[in-house]
Structure formats: structure tokens, C-alpha cells
Amino acid sequence: MTALRSNLATKSPQALFLNNKNNNFLKTHLKFLVSFRNCPKSRNPICCLSNCDQKTEFSNEMEKNSNWVSIESEVGDKYVKELEVAVKAVHVACLLCQKVQEDLIFNGGDVVENVQAKDDNSPVTIADWSVQATVSWILSEAFGPENVSIVAEEDIESLSKSDARSILSSVVKTVNDSLSSAARFGIKPPVTNLETAQVLEAISRCNSTGGPTGRFWVLDPVDGTLGFVRGDQYAIALALVENGEVVLGVLGCPNYPMNKEWLNYQNGYRRILSRLTKPDSASWDGNGCVLYAKKGSKKAWMQPLLSGDKGVASARQIRVSTIDNPVLATFCEPVEKANSSHVFTQGLAHSVGLRNRPLRVYSMVKYAAIARGDAEIFMKFARAGYKEKIWDHAAGVVIIEEAGGIVTDAGGRPLDFSKGMYLQGLDRGIIACAGASLHDKIMGAVDASWNSSSL
Numbered sequence: 001m002t003a004l005r006s007n008l009a010t011k012s013p014q015a016l017f018l019n020n021k022n023n024n025f026l027k028t029h030l031k032f033l034v035s036f037r038n039c040p041k042s043r044n045p046i047c048c049l050s051n052c053d054q055k056t057e058f059s060n061e062m063e064k065n066s067n068w069v070s071i072e073s074e075v076g077d078k079y080v081k082e083l084e085v086a087v088k089a090v091h092v093a094c095l096l097c098q099k100v101q102e103d104l105i106f107n108g109g110d111v112v113e114n115v116q117a118k119d120d121n122s123p124v125t126i127a128d129w130s131v132q133a134t135v136s137w138i139l140s141e142a143f144g145p146e147n148v149s150i151v152a153e154e155d156i157e158s159l160s161k162s163d164a165r166s167i168l169s170s171v172v173k174t175v176n177d178s179l180s181s182a183a184r185f186g187i188k189p190p191v192t193n194l195e196t197a198q199v200l201e202a203i204s205r206c207n208s209t210g211g212p213t214g215r216f217w218v219l220d221p222v223d224g225t226l227g228f229v230r231g232d233q234y235a236i237a238l239a240l241v242e243n244g245e246v247v248l249g250v251l252g253c254p255n256y257p258m259n260k261e262w263l264n265y266q267n268g269y270r271r272i273l274s275r276l277t278k279p280d281s282a283s284w285d286g287n288g289c290v291l292y293a294k295k296g297s298k299k300a301w302m303q304p305l306l307s308g309d310k311g312v313a314s315a316r317q318i319r320v321s322t323i324d325n326p327v328l329a330t331f332c333e334p335v336e337k338a339n340s341s342h343v344f345t346q347g348l349a350h351s352v353g354l355r356n357r358p359l360r361v362y363s364m365v366k367y368a369a370i371a372r373g374d375a376e377i378f379m380k381f382a383r384a385g386y387k388e389k390i391w392d393h394a395a396g397v398v399i400i401e402e403a404g405g406i407v408t409d410a411g412g413r414p415l416d417f418s419k420g421m422y423l424q425g426l427d428r429g430i431i432a433c434a435g436a437s438l439h440d441k442i443m444g445a446v447d448a449s450w451n452s453s454s455l
């Protein structure tokens with residue numbers, strides 16, 4: 001627990017607000033906010049994402065891609081209900097997490113009370129359990145509990161202990177609050193509030209271990225929990241696997257706004273700005289996004305995460321970057337060097353000629369960044385013996401692939417989601433790229449330097 005606390009304290013969001021090096025960014029965006037408020041068309045999403053008089057790279061992209069359509073008309077009949085329910089469930093989960101993160105980090109919530117340490121000393125919060133219960137409940141209501149099998153990260157062991165009574169009651173309240181406001185997404189809330197036993201049941205129902213046959217959902221309720229408790233990036237990841245293959249992926253990124261520039265800055269700045277310009281408009285581009293894709297459709301989509309009481313907006317298609325020159329490419333990797341060797345990736349970057357600084361981001365937001373075209377490469381080389389879990393990758397892989405990118409292990413083989421909870425047989429590490437040329441170069445560099453690495 002002591003280690004956990006010092007871990008969390010490493011980067012207090014309040015301290016990060018005061019970091020001078022980002023002042024230019026703040027000034028730029030304060031200017032943007034003034035123009036946003038003064039814009040007569042500020043209720044029009046496209047106008048405001050286009051930033052009216054300040055044209056951004058993103059706005060041009062929006063105009064080119066103004067094909068905003070509904071899920072039904074885009075993905076065809078197969079899995080349409082599954083995708084629609086999954087996207088809605090992830091939207092609900094994103095709002096739940098935003099509320100918990102706001103209370104925990106920015107409204108002085110009790111971190112020691114609401115953040116617990118798991119056996120491996122990684123953090124788990126009321127958001128992890130609450131999202132798992134909420135998504136499990138929504139899927140079961142939509143398809144019938146007998147038809148829903150879920151592999152997910154959390155269990156109820158520590159939550160059921162007598163000293164966890166207070167955190168359990170926070171979870172129950174959070175789940176009920178979240179479900180009671182889910183109607184805006186067309187989800188019928190429970191007739192009466194869920195009892196504690198029902199919430200525990202919804203969490204513990206996610207006890208599938210996956211495998212090569214049949215259908216199961218894969219859920220990471222809060223991926224990048226460390227980022228979450230530090231007020232930074234995190235993701236909610238939900239995928240559907242059928243006969244060992246990921247067929248649907250939905251990725252909620254509550255702190256990854258539609259405008260990519262925000263990714264370079266600590267979330268604390270975003271919070272300040274969101275307070276200065278009350279995000280009550282559907283068009284406010286400082287809020288997060290939800291990405292989704294269906295296997296084989298060759299299309300991936302992004303919706304803005306809406307605030308206030310607005311419903312879900314139409315989606316726009318996303319594509320990976322067209323950059324294939326290493327000099328211009330950006331690679332992303334985990335923030336924590338314990339999760340992936342920064343030394344090794346630095347060597348790879350040098351040998352293939354990557355010049356840009358790595359984008360270090362918590363969670364599967366890195367997969368989202370590649371799918372959206374905000375970065376070109378994602379690499380992860382965990383320490384020997386670490387077993388990658390399917391919930392940390394399933395949703396992201398299908399979204400990148402359908403957006404036009406490639407995801408394999410370092411031997412060039414697709415990740416195998418058919419072997420249970422873990423990505424068995426993974427060769428050295430994971431490489432996701434916008435295109436084949438960059439992918440080949442990185443794989444070649446791994447081959448050339450692996451034996452001399454300490455991994």
C-alpha cells in the first residue's frame with residue numbers, strides 16, 4: 001500500500017497544472033475558448049469542431065469526412081445489435097468514469113478510501129468495479145444472462161471482505177447513479193435500484209475464461225488504472241470474440257478529445273479549460289471519444305463523448321496515418337517503463353530513424369491514437385515472463401486493423417485471442433503500425449537487436 005501511495009503521488013495533477021513548459025498551449029487554447037464562446041453558431045457541432053475562424057488540421061479532416069452516419073447503416077446486419085449495445089454501454093461507462101475521476105482527483109475525494117491495491121500492487125478503484133457491474137448488467141439485460149459470457153479484469157474477492165463495506169456501498173451507489181441516467185442512450189434503467197447482491201452478482205458473472213470456441217465478451221473496465229488515478233489517460237475496452245476471433249471492438253477514451261493536440265498535454269490542463277468553458281454544448285471538442293469497429297468491414301468509427309444530457313452523436317470514419325517515412329513518424333508506448341522497456345524501444349527508434357519524441361500514454365488510448373492517425377507506431381516489450389491479457393488488446397487490435405493498420409507480435413504473427421485469458425505464444429512483444437513499411441522496419445530492427453538486449 002505504501003508503494004501504491006507513493007506511485008500515485010508521483011504526479012499530482014495539481015502540481016502538473018503549474019508546470020510552466022505548457023503555458024503556450026494554455027494561452028493558445030484560452031484564445032480558442034474565447035472565440036468558441038463568441039461564435040454565433042456555437043450550437044452547431046461541425047462549426048465548433050471546425051473552430052470557426054481558427055482552422056485546424058482536424059477541422060479540414062472533418063470537412064473531408066463529413067460522412068456522419070448511424071451504426072446500423074454502416075456495419076451491416078451481422079452483429080448490429082451487439083455493436084449498438086456495446087457502444088452504448090461504453091458511453092455509459094465513460095460518463096461513470098469521468099464522474100468518479102472528477103470526484104477522486106479534482107473534488108478532493110478520499111484516494112486512500114476509494115483506491116485499493118491488488119495483490120500485484122496495481123491499483124483498483126470504485127470505477128473498475130462499477131464499470132464492470134454496469135456493463136455486465138447492460139449486456140445481460142440486452143441479450144439475456146444465459147447468452148452472455150464475459151472475460152473481465154476484476155473479481156469480487158477484495159470487495160466482499162468485511163473491511164471493504166464502505167467501498168462496496170460506493171460501488172453500488174455509482175452503478176445505480178450510472179444506470180439511472182443511461183436512458184439518454186436508449187438503455188432502460190432497472191425498475192428499482194440494484195441491491196448490493198445484484199451488483200456483486202453482475203461483477204462476478206464476468207468469470208468466463210475465454211477459449212477457442214463459442215462467443216464471449218472481453219472487458220477491461222478501466223484500462224490504465226494508474227493513469228486514471230493520476231488524473232490522466234485511461235480507456236474502457238469492450239470486445240466480442242467469436243470462435244477465437246475478435247469480431248467487434250469498442251474503445252472508450254474519456255480523456256482523449258476529438259482534437260488530437262490535447263493528447264500531448266496532461267489532463268489537468270483539459271480540466272481547467274473545461275471549467276472555463278462550461279462543456280454544455282454537444283460540440284465541445286475537449287471531451288473524450290468512443291471508437292468502434294466490426295471485423296472485416298474495413299471501416300472504423302469515432303463518436304464524440306457527449307456531456308450534459310445530450311444523447312449519442314453520429315460517428316465519423318477514422319483511418320490510420322498515411323505517413324510511412326520513419327523521420328516523420330511518431331511512436332507511442334506505455335508511460336511506465338516497468339510495463340515496456342523504454343531502453344529497448346529507444347534503440348529500435350534510433351535504428352529505424354524515428355526522430356520524434358515517443359508519445360508516452362497510459363492505456364489502450366495508444367491503440368486509439370494509431371487508429372485515428374495521431375501516431376504511426378505502438379510498441380510494447382514487456383519483461384520476460386509477463387503474460388499479456390486479452391482484455392488489454394482485443395478491442396484495440398480490431399479497431400486498428402479495420403482503420404487500415406497492422407497489429408502483430410514481433411515475429412509478425414497476429415495476436416491469438418483463442419487461448420484463454422492470456423495472449424499465449426506471443427513472440428517477444430507487440431507492434432502496431434499504420435502501414436506495412438513501418439511495420440517491416442520495426443520487425444527487422446527487433447530481429448537485429450533482440451539478442452543483445454537484456455529482455
Ligand SMILES: Nc1ncnc2c1ncn2[C@@H]1O[C@H](COP(=O)(O)O)[C@@H](OP(=O)(O)O)[C@H]1O
Pocket residue numbers: 122153220222223224225226333334335336338339340361362363364382383386389392
Ligand atoms: N509488468 C507489466 N508488464 C506489462 N504490462 C503490464 C505490467 N503490469 C501491468 N500491465 C498491464 O498494462 C496495462 C496498462 O497499460 P499501459 O502500461 O500501456 O498504460 C495494465 O492494465 P490495467 O491498468 O487495466 O491493469 C496491465 O494490464
Ligand SMILES: [Mg+2]
Pocket residue numbers: 220222223224391392
Ligand atoms: Mg488493462
